[in-house]
Amino acid sequence: xxxxxxxxxxxxxxxxxxxxxxxxxxxxxxxxxxxxxxxxxxxxxxxxxxxxxxxxxxxxxxxxxxxxxxxxxxxxxxxxxxxxxxxxxxxxxxxxxxxxxxxxxxxxxxxxxxxxxxxxxxxxxxxxxxxxxxxxxxxxxxxxxxxxxxxxxxxxxxxxxxxxxxxxxxxxxxxxxxx
Numbered sequence: 001x002x003x004x005x006x007x008x009x010x011x012x013x014x015x016x017x018x019x020x021x022x023x024x025x026x027x028x029x030x031x032x033x034x035x036x037x038x039x040x041x042x043x044x045x046x047x048x049x050x051x052x053x054x055x056x057x058x059x060x061x062x063x064x065x066x067x068x069x070x071x072x073x074x075x076x077x078x079x080x081x082x083x084x085x086x087x088x089x090x091x092x093x094x095x096x097x098x099x100x101x102x103x104x105x106x107x108x109x110x111x112x113x114x115x116x117x118x119x120x121x122x123x124x125x126x127x128x129x130x131x132x133x134x135x136x137x138x139x140x141x142x143x144x145x146x147x148x149x150x151x152x153x154x155x156x157x158x159x160x161x162x163x164x165x166x167x168x169x170x171x172x173x174x175x176x177x178x179x
Contacts, residue, residue: 004015008050009073015076016025021036022036038058042069082129082131084142085161115137156173
């Protein structure tokens with residue numbers, strides 16, 4: 001049984017919350033809104049946010065609401081980052097404003113429009129650092145970029161998360177087999 005919903009959420013300085021139909025979290029990085037399901041309520045006491053449920057029927061929504069609220073508070077105060085690596089000869093990335101251009105071994109470059117709130121920095125043309133205050137949006141953008149050229153298990157080429165471990169496959173032995 002998970003006990004995530006019972007953990008209190010500390011509110012750092014500079015973060016303001018407004019509880020209504022949904023939780024609105026405002027901080028130095030931006031503003032996020034978290035839906036509050038029926039049967040779950042939020043209470044703020046002395047800079048700490050608590051999530052309370054009415055009955056055990058809302059147990060799953062209790063933990064979910066607490067996790068979403070904690071991610072919103074962390075996002076507007078410090079933000080989130082994801083790092084990607086591009087591996088392969090001639091593979092590279094470039095960013096100009098909100099448009100990222102990828103050269104990934106296809107016959108054409110691929111352009112990706114970054115949504116508002118997501119920043120992309122490119123180091124040495126092969127290391128990408130994505131940052132945002134919205135964890136869900138950041139993860140979706142990172143997954144979309146990775147999907148442009150998934151890591152190949154035979155040659156280990158493609159776009160992968162930094163630190164992602166790949167299992168290299170052996171491949172076929174060729175025509176040198178015995179009869």
